[in-house]
Amino acid sequence: MLIRLTDRTAPAPSEITPEALWRSRRDVLRGAAAGALSLWLPPALAAPLKASPGPFQASEKPSTFDEITRYNNFYEFGSGKEDPAKYAGSLVVRPWTLTVGGHVQKPLTLDYDALFRVAPLQERVYRLRCVEGWSMVIPWVGFELSALLKQAQPTSKGRFVQFVTLERPSQMPGQRTGLLPWPYREGLRIDEAMHPLTLLAVGLYGQTLPAQNGAPIRLVVPWKYGFKSIKSIVAINLVEHQPTTTWQSVNPREYGFFANVNPAVDHPRWSQANERRIGEFGRRPTLPFNGYAREVASMYSGLDLKRWI
Ligand SMILES: Nc1nc2c(c(=O)[nH]1)N[C@H]1C(S)=C(S)[C@@H](COP(=O)(O)O)O[C@H]1N2
Ligand SMILES: [Mo]
Secondary structure (H helix, E strand, O other), X not given: OOOOOOOOOOOOHHHOOHHHHHHHXXXXXXXXXXXXXXXOOOOOXXXXXXXXXXXXXXXXXXXXXXXXXXXXXXXXXXXXXXXHHHHHHHOOOOOOEEEEEEOEOOOEEEEOHHHHOOOOOEEEEEEEEOOOOEEEEEEEEEEEHHHHHHHHOEOOOOOEEEEEEOOOOOOOHHHHOOOOOOOOEEEEEHHHHHOOOOEEEEEEOOEEOOHHHOOOOEEEOOOEOHHHOOOOEEEEXXXXXXXXXXXXXXXXXXXXXXXXXXXXXXXXXXOOOEEEEOOOOOOEEOOHHHHOHHHHHHHHOOOOOOOOO
């Protein structure tokens, strides 16, 4: 008689993380032997995404799925690093509406499904450096913001781009407090917004974004401090004048409009010379423009980076 023994070394389907899935897919791409590609779906709503490798990739090893999804800043769900993972499950992302308006020739309204069809999805492994002094490496899935803006056709008056997060206190407990002025807002100069590094992310580790990372769509500007990378966006407006951003309005002395990662300019209350990579001991030096100087420094030639923080 044949007795079938369960293979105790193989993980149960529920234990196959998006990270393991991502690594095995990457091995397939590299031509290595592939394990079974079982589908791992986390408790809430995540769906696998098809993405091809994009042109820019950080060389360091990506942070783990757990690190990326359990240590977050998303004040709409509280100010503690673990609050977003605890509370963001209450956020309902379907249906969703993202509008692109202001100084454009073709105002756009995108529903949830349209967010994934703006352009072919790419994977971009980027460093993220928080102004507080920690960093991660995140395998985003998304498309260049420029692809969406080109569809809307900015006019010559669209010199800046303003971004607005969802305001829905019933599902965002932080918005029932005065922690920040709501809704969260950010902004970029048009050349920064059109730069090929600037991404709208709809996923990470090959699946749709966990709520705590800004589902269903968030900005990623890898050469700037993390607070520029606004989450759960509902509006993108082309505007003529530099828009006020949330952190600037809260404390203009500590947080500027540009917020380019700069180890040579300290935060008034701490040094920015180095950083702690989540999951590592010790600190590593912070790089000018978070390591993307070759790609972006020319946009700031003639700008005094000590003054325009
Ligand atoms: N709407 C909104 N977007 C936000 C924030 C926030 O509090 N609210 N925090 C910012 C900060 S300070 C950082 S460092 C990054 C963190 O992104 P992550 O949690 O996906 O790593 O999100 C940014 N985007
Ligand atoms: Mo941050």
